[in-house]
Amino acid sequence: MRQIDELVKVVAAELTRAVLAGRDSGAKELLELGDAAAQEIDFSATGRTRAPTACYMAGAMEYREIERIALTIMDAHGCHTTILYGSHARGDATSHSDLDLVCIREDGPAVRDARVVDGVYIDAFIYPEARLKTLEPSLLRLLGGTVIRERGGFGAALMAQLRELHDRGPAPLPDDERRALTIWSQKMLDRFRGQRGVDADYRRSFLVVQALEDYFVLRNTWFPGSKEAFAWLREHDGSTYALFERAACPGAGDDAFSDLVQAVYRSREPSPS
Structure with a gap:
């Protein structure tokens, strides 16, 4: 497989x-x-x-159609560079996948252009050049993306800078922050243990969501997003992946969440590279 x-x-x-x-x-x-x-x-x-x-x-869309939509959004916002990222760029898109774009223009406000085109959900982030002078970790989602159009090598240069940011890795998590995350996970367990109802179920769901991000944060690496995070766990830490599967099941018992917390917040290995 x-x-x-x-x-x-x-x-x-x-x-x-x-x-x-x-x-x-x-x-x-x-x-x-x-x-x-x-x-x-x-x-x-x-x-x-x-x-x-x-x-x-x-995937579900023809590439010429992706390009046509991207160029239409570029023109609407006066952009000079567009980058396709996400599942359509990776090549694992399905008929349910969004079309994820980042479009860059010289100036103007940062806006989010979300629309539906022929049944396809389009999610385009429009950034002025000034917004990209200091790269935020959230932009690492563009890695693995494809530059559809660019001016003066802007897209290629941006992708190279993002690769450097990724390779440097995040700053080490301070011990007090590490301890705070661990205490928070235990507090969440105590608040819903043995409880039923919408509030308790919400806390259970939120714990699973936050634990996935914290798994990577606690190991001093970038969180790659849920889809890629689960793929990494499935390949490199199958036991923890199985704990996420178990805790995410409707009606999971409290022991499923306790086991997940133990694996995520009290174990530091293996560490994603």
Whole structure:
């Protein structure tokens, strides 16, 4: 399965870049590469009768349509650079995936342009150049993205700066903050243990959500977002991933949350790189 997943991710991501860059011949070569490599894989164990098709790997939207929507939003806000990120850039989009964009213009306010186009949810963040002079950790979500259009190499330079920020890693969490997070997790357990009702259930749900981010924070690494965080856990820390699955199930018992807190807040290994 891992071999299949890696093939899908690599070919689909490179196919995205090739088509969005207008390199049709490169895209054709990548499709041929994917087809050839797929013949070396035994798909019988996956329940599939054939290798994933290009459309399956590429996600629900045609790349030309992604480009058309991105350019429409660029024009509406007077932007000179647009970056596609998220599942459509990674190549693991489905028919339910949002189209995530960051568009950059010389000046003006920062706005969020959320709309629905032909049943697809578009989430575009419009930033003035000044907003990007100091890079915030939230912008690390762009890593792995594709520059659709840029002026003067602005997009490529921004992506390089974000890679440097990522590689430096976050500042070490002070001991008092680490202790505060651990105490908070225990407080949450005490507040809903043995309790039922909307308030207790809300606290249970909130604990699961916060624990996922805190897992990475406590290990002095960037939180990559829920989808990539769960993927990392599934591959590198399967026991903790199983605890999240257990605690997230409706009607999970208090022991499920206690075990999750123990794993997230009282253990520092393994550490994401």
